[in-house]
Amino acid sequence: MENTSKELKRPEWLVKLHDWRVANVSDKMFLLILAFVVGVLSAVAAFVLHGLINTIVALLTGRFHADTYNWLYLVYPVVGIWLTSLFVRYVVRDNISHGITRILYAISSNRSRLKGHNTWSSVIASAITIGFGGSVGAEAPIVLTGSAIGSNLGQLFRLDNKTLMTLVGCGAAGAIAGIFKAPIAGLVFTLEVLMIDMTMSALLPILVSCVTATCFTYLFSGNAALFSFHLDSDWTVERVPACILLGITCGFVSLYFIRTMTVCEDLFARFKNKPYIKLLIGGATLSTLIFLFPSLYGEGYHSINLLLNGKTEADWNQILDGSLFYGHSEYIILYLALVLFTKVFATSATNGGGGCGGTFAPSLFIGCFTGFLFSRLWNMNQIGVYVPEKNFALMGMAGVMSGVMHAPLTGIFLIAEITSGYDLFMPLMIVSVSAYLTINIFEPHSIYGMRLAKQGRLVTHHTDHAVLTLMSLDSVIDRDYQGVDPDMELGQMVHKISRSHTDVLPVTDAAGMLMGEIDIRKIRHVMFRTELYHHFKAHQLMVEPAAVLSDGTPMTAVMKTFERTQADWLPVLDVDNHLKGYISRKRMYDMYRKMVHDFSQD
Numbered sequence: 001m002e003n004t005s006k007e008l009k010r011p012e013w014l015v016k017l018h019d020w021r022v023a024n025v026s027d028k029m030f031l032l033i034l035a036f037v038v039g040v041l042s043a044v045a046a047f048v049l050h051g052l053i054n055t056i057v058a059l060l061t062g063r064f065h066a067d068t069y070n071w072l073y074l075v076y077p078v079v080g081i082w083l084t085s086l087f088v089r090y091v092v093r094d095n096i097s098h099g100i101t102r103i104l105y106a107i108s109s110n111r112s113r114l115k116g117h118n119t120w121s122s123v124i125a126s127a128i129t130i131g132f133g134g135s136v137g138a139e140a141p142i143v144l145t146g147s148a149i150g151s152n153l154g155q156l157f158r159l160d161n162k163t164l165m166t167l168v169g170c171g172a173a174g175a176i177a178g179i180f181k182a183p184i185a186g187l188v189f190t191l192e193v194l195m196i197d198m199t200m201s202a203l204l205p206i207l208v209s210c211v212t213a214t215c216f217t218y219l220f221s222g223n224a225a226l227f228s229f230h231l232d233s234d235w236t237v238e239r240v241p242a243c244i245l246l247g248i249t250c251g252f253v254s255l256y257f258i259r260t261m262t263v264c265e266d267l268f269a270r271f272k273n274k275p276y277i278k279l280l281i282g283g284a285t286l287s288t289l290i291f292l293f294p295s296l297y298g299e300g301y302h303s304i305n306l307l308l309n310g311k312t313e314a315d316w317n318q319i320l321d322g323s324l325f326y327g328h329s330e331y332i333i334l335y336l337a338l339v340l341f342t343k344v345f346a347t348s349a350t351n352g353g354g355g356c357g358g359t360f361a362p363s364l365f366i367g368c369f370t371g372f373l374f375s376r377l378w379n380m381n382q383i384g385v386y387v388p389e390k391n392f393a394l395m396g397m398a399g400v401m402s403g404v405m406h407a408p409l410t411g412i413f414l415i416a417e418i419t420s421g422y423d424l425f426m427p428l429m430i431v432s433v434s435a436y437l438t439i440n441i442f443e444p445h446s447i448y449g450m451r452l453a454k455q456g457r458l459v460t461h462h463t464d465h466a467v468l469t470l471m472s473l474d475s476v477i478d479r480d481y482q483g484v485d486p487d488m489e490l491g492q493m494v495h496k497i498s499r500s501h502t503d504v505l506p507v508t509d510a511a512g513m514l515m516g517e518i519d520i521r522k523i524r525h526v527m528f529r530t531e532l533y534h535h536f537k538a539h540q541l542m543v544e545p546a547a548v549l550s551d552g553t554p555m556t557a558v559m560k561t562f563e564r565t566q567a568d569w570l571p572v573l574d575v576d577n578h579l580k581g582y583i584s585r586k587r588m589y590d591m592y593r594k595m596v597h598d599f600s601q602d
Contacts, residue, residue, distance in 0.1 A: 018157060028201075031163060034153055035170045035205035039212025042146035042174035046213075047220045049123045049138050049145075050179070056131025057298060066321035073133070073291040077350070078283035080132020084125050085275060085354030092121045097351055100140050100358065100448045103147045103172060103194060112164035113155060118148030125356035133290055133297045135346035139179060140358020146175030150209075166202045169194060170209035178213035180226055182417035185410055186210040192407035193448060226301070229308045229419035232388035235427050242387050243427045246374050247399050247434020253340075253370050254403025254439045257363065258447050260344045268352030275354060282353015289346045293339045294322040296346045300365040303339075307372045307393045308419070316389075333376060340369045359447055363404040364397045371396020391427070394419060398428045399435040406439070406446035408432040473553060476588045477572055479581040483508050484538045486515055490526065491533030493518070493541075502582060504569045507542045512578040514571055516542030545571050551580055558583065 021030055064070045088096060094117065096102075103114070122141035130138055150171030154164040169190045177186030187210050271277045290296050295303040303319055310316040317329045325335045347362045375392035378384075394415060402411035411432040416422050443450070482500040484493055486507055496505060497520055505518040518541050526532050526541075546565035549558060551574045561570065562585050572580045 014156070021157075030157075031166065031205050032208055034150075034157075034167060035208040036212050038146065038150045038153060038167060038170045039174040039178075039209035040216055041149045042142070042171055042209070043178035043213040043216035043220065045119075045123055045145045045149070046142050046175060046179040046217065049127055049142055050221075052123070052127035053131050053138060053298070056127065060132065061297070064322060066318075067326055068322070069291065069324055069326075070294070070322055071291075073294060073297070074287045077133040077135075077286040077290055078279070080129050080134055081283050081286070081350065081353045081355045082279055083132070084129045084134075084356050085279060087125055087128065088121075088354070088356065089275070092117055092125070094121075096122050096125060096141075096144070096356060098140075098448075100143055100172075100193065102144060103168060104448060112151055112161060112168045114144075114148040114151040114168070116148075116152055118144055119152060120145070122356060126358075129350060129355035129357050130298050133286070134350040134355040134357055135286060135290070135296045135298070135300070135343065135362065136350045136355065136357020137299055137359065137361025137364075138357065139176070139360035141356060142175045142179050143172045143358075143360075146171030146173075146178075146213075150174075166205055169202060169206050173206045174209035174213035176414075177210040178217045180414060180418045181214055181217050182414050183207075183210040183214045185414035185417050186213070188409045188413050189407065192410050193405055193446065226418045227305055227308055229390070229394060231423050232390045235391070235424055236385075238385045239387055239427065240430065242375075242378060242384060242392075243395065243430040244434050246371060246392060246395060247431040248438050249374055250367060250370055250396055250399025250431060250435040251403050251438025253366060254363075254400050254435060255442050257344050257359075257366060257400070257404055258439075258443055258450070261348055261359070261447065262450075264345065264348030264352060268348070279353050282349040282351075282355070285349035286346055286353065289342050289349070292324065293335070293342060295319060295339050296343060299361040300343075301361070304365060304368045304393075304397075307368055308390055310390065333373065336369055336373045336376075340366060340373060343369075359404065360401075363401045367397035367400030368393045369396070370400055391424060394424065395427050395431040399431040402432040403435040403439040404447050406436065408436040411435075473549075473551070473555060473558065473572070473583075476583050476591055477581040478502065478584060478587070481506060481579075481582055483579070484518070485509070486537070486539035486542070488538045489534055490523075490536040490541070491530075493538060494527060494533070497527070502569055502584070504582065505538075506571060506579055506582070507538050508579055514545075514548070514573060514577075514579045515539070517545050517571065518542050548573060549583065551575055558588070562588070 025033070060072075060076055061070075064072075088094075094115065096118065102118075122144050126134075126136070126138050126141035130136060147168045148171065150167035150169070151164055154167040159167070172194055173186035173190040175186070176189045177183045180186075187206055190206055268278055268282065271281070306319050307316065310318075313329065317332060320326050320329070320332065320335060323335070325331050343362055343366050347357075347359060350357055372389050372393040374396065375387045375389040378387050379389070398411035398415040401414065402408040405411070408429075409432075412425070412428045415428060416425060481502055482496040483506045484496055486509065488496075493505065500520070503520050505520065507515045507517060509515055516539075518538060520527070522543075523541055526536060546567040547561050547570055549561065549570050549572045551572060553572075558570075568585050569582045570585075571582055574580045
């Protein structure tokens with residue numbers, strides 16, 4: 001389980017601890033101990049983050065009036081984004097947005113290594129953003145924090161890449177389990193979203209982390225669930241058509257969410273080097289939307305609880321408190337529809353303007369509003385049997401989460417666990433599966449994986465593809481080649497050939513640009529004739545390579561190029577088109593087979 005890569009000097013106490021551990025604790029037991037520690041620290045991080053958010057919200061909005069609009073909604077979000085951007089720019093000095101995408105990238109392209117500051121920077125940044133009204137979630141920052149804790153613990157003890165991946169999964173699972181008190185959802189989230197294969201060697205540590213994080217969260221915050229929910233009426237089979245239609249609706253809402261988020265992110269990316277323009281656009285958009293629709297303030301969990309716990313129209317009309325719609329209950333459907341429509345813009349403006357947060361909570365928020373609005377319109381138009389609005393609000397949460405994350409099992413178990421809504425297990429499954437199947441027609445990847453999928457860097461459950469994704473192009477490049485210049489005579493080339501372990505000699509100019517290559521096997525008819533040594537030069541014997549690879553080419557494309565050309569060696573050029581080295585077909589396949597064996601081994 002040890003990583004034998006280059007060693008850095010470690011403190012003496014750590015070396016002694018390592019030696020004692022090797023002598024007295026097995027690798028499997030040590031991994032379980034680390035999983036327990038990761039679970040504890042993930043629960044602490046989740047508790048601290050929610051405590052910070054609740055404290056800031058209470059200080060800023062504790063004296064707001066429900067029966068009138070509040071002008072400070074125009075100020076707080078801008079201040080929060082500004083403070084967060086200053087913290088990131090001058091303290092963290094690194095990009096900490098898109099937390100779950102960053103974990104996926106670390107798994108696929110950085111050998112599961114996350115930076116040390118990720119263990120705390122996202123907690124502070126997201127607390128400021130959300131506390132001041134940023135319309136994002138705290139879950140992605142906490143998942144990044146938990147994963148970073150696991151990754152850095154593994155790096156501290158110099159564990160191998162496979163074990164690091166397991167610890168990253170432990171951190172992510174522990175974070176979800178801790179923040180929602182949902183151990184099964186934490187486990188399933190790691191399987192579906194992070195796509196870490198649950199071999200027996202990985203399953204037990206992740207379970208330990210989930211259970212540990214959940215228990216410590218109960219210890220810190222009591223038995224109360226994140227969302228309180230009481231079943232309105234028992235589910236009946238007559239509601240199956242309504243559940244299927246709700247799932248399809250959630251699938252299209254998820255598609256709207258993903259596509260709109262992508263467009264907004266691309267717009268903000270145009271001002272990458274102009275932070276104050278981003279702040280102006282994002283802050284102005286966010287503060288205006290929150291002023292008009294206070295339900296968009298922060299994570300939105302208060303609004304979700306209102307819709308899930310309401311029993312009368314008066315209860316549900318509290319959703320209008322603090323807005324220009326207050327006192328006009330006849331407009332509640334319009335208000336819900338506008339909030340549903342604008343939530344994605346508020347989330348995009350928060351992150352695009354310089355804030356820090358995730359899309360986990362926004363997907364729950366949009367799902368709750370979708371389910372409630374769907375059921376209200378269904379009942380108003382008397383379409384089929386009556387459907388309980390509270391129940392459908394809950395099912396909508398599972399549906400939109402399943403669509404946005406491409407994770408139906410996570411949606412089912414998370415909603416069931418955080419609301420104790422196990423009596424709705426069957427409709428939750430119907431809605432989640434329907435939503436997933438609907439969005440999968442239009443968008444094959446989750447909101448987290450689509451960015452990496454476009455780059456060919458997304459690890460999937462398909463073992464062959466996962467191994468190729470995890471393989472590094474740099475790891476298979478042979479830089480020990482014998483290059484020749486175009487005017488070198490055959491006699492001089494023979495000396496190069498005698499020292500070469502490859503079948504090709506690259507011909508490069510003075511700047512290192514590849515001009516062609518000499519296939520040693522094709523010049524044997526002249527290579528041993530000394531009388532011809534001064535008659536042939538390199539440029540006369542060179543040929544075009546069968547194909548040329550670029551630095552950063554995905555290994556899936558490299559494999560396909562070898563299969564297409566049937567070449568034994570292919571050159572790799574860097575970004576300046578200088579020759580970087582050669583890749584051997586045999587060496588690549590040998591490494592591939594070894595990684596498949598290691599990847600599949602329990």
